[in-house]
Amino acid sequence: MPEGPTIKFLAQKLQKFVGEKVTEASGYGEMDKSKIDNIKLENIETFGKNLIFLFKDFFVTAHFGLFGSMKINERKKVNASFALHFTNDEINFYVTRTKLYEGKPQDYFNFKTDILKPEFDQKLILETLQNKFSKKMIGDVLMDQSIFTGVGNIIRVEVLYRSKIHPESIVEKIPVKKLKELIKITAYYAEEFLILMTNDCVKKDAIVYAKKVCPIHKTDLEIEKMGKVKRTTYWCKKCQKLYN
DNA sequence: AGTCATGTTGACGA
């Protein structure tokens, strides 16, 4: 269900709970929930595909994996893996993995890599690509959460098409100008994705993801589980140049 | 009904 923008969308929906008192937490997940006991929810934010609930001295991350979902004041038939209870409300999470951390998110996460944060640092991303990922295929690197935090398969496929870069291109062979363009387009498309979320148009408005034909050339798209990520990748070999 | 998926982790063996 989630890529970074999906999680940010959920975080926005939950803002009304900020400042409220959490009476208790429940769920079959293994995380120790004893500290969440009549405590104020200080803030809700995100890091990539993690939803973050901040309390005074600690915080909890919630990750949806592939099947995760969330309901506000509604329950599904199956038990929740995690739930936050308020005096009159509850937030239920299904198939969601949670983890509790002491301290602040900034102690653990570098917001400069998060494609949806104002702190997203395009120059840092370019340097990291050149220094640590130069021999790798760009289609693989885009899915790496340590450098493109929040990118999922839809974003990966769409930004490669929009940048006209073949997914199997090797990072060091791609002209710097093209790499910069790719990074910029990734941040831009992440914002677009978030807007499309509100109208449920992400898949409908995707250009190549889960499509069959390139809209420019009217020719069949390549559809393959490429690289190490082995995720279904859609590309047009006429539009997207292979640098290798 | 079978298949496939917006994701990650941990087990296992080479």
Add this chain to the structure above:
DNA sequence: CTCGTCAACATGAC
């Protein structure tokens, strides 16, 4: 030790 492979995940859309 490190890498590839595979399953698992109270799932859900087509």
